Amino acid sequence: DAKTTQPPSMDCAEGRAANLPCNHSTISGNEYVYWYRQIHSQGPQYIIHGLKNNETNEMASLIITEDRKSSTLILPHATLRDTAVYYCIVLSYNTDKLIFGTGTRLQVFP
């Protein structure tokens, strides 16, 4: 499975957009980009996933570059409850295993 690289921490003001980057330069054609987040003392929560096209749901938007070597998770209007560790994961449909890295710790401040 391809490895991902994320900044260890980021800050964001409440009400502003939070843009979380992820590098996955060794991603292959059958691998998807998944984003999960983990709020303190809870299990990871699914946010969004994509293959090539940009995706949007009620929680976030996922922007994948044309060469698929990087992506950005966008929380359009961050709230204090979005403070969490965000994991970018590359998932192969051949292995079907979520392999977590160390993620990005997002702190949303008032």
Added chain:
Amino acid sequence: EAGVAQSPRYKIIEKRQSVAFWCNPISGHATLYWYQQILGQGPKLLIQFQNNGVVDDSQLPKDRFSAERLKGVDSTLKIQPAKLEDSAVYLCASSLGLRGGDYGYTFGSGTRLTVV
């Protein structure tokens, strides 16, 4: 829809004792995973079940850890004997099928184990 249930929520044991964790996945979810999360790290996959069969247990320390999935539903993870370095949160997750990606993985809240 009920989520993934795990118990106990917390457990404190002395080293060399044994401990067991229980997981009840979402009804109908064929695939079940156990993860170990040490403080400050991302979750590490220990074992993956498809129905009641093991798909991957390559990261499970088999000298002390064991897991089973009864009738393809509930699962238990056991540690015997426990070591100090086993202190962690043990997370259970489930998904609808082998290709869980399309349907998502749902995680429980975990069991926090402290070995003293």
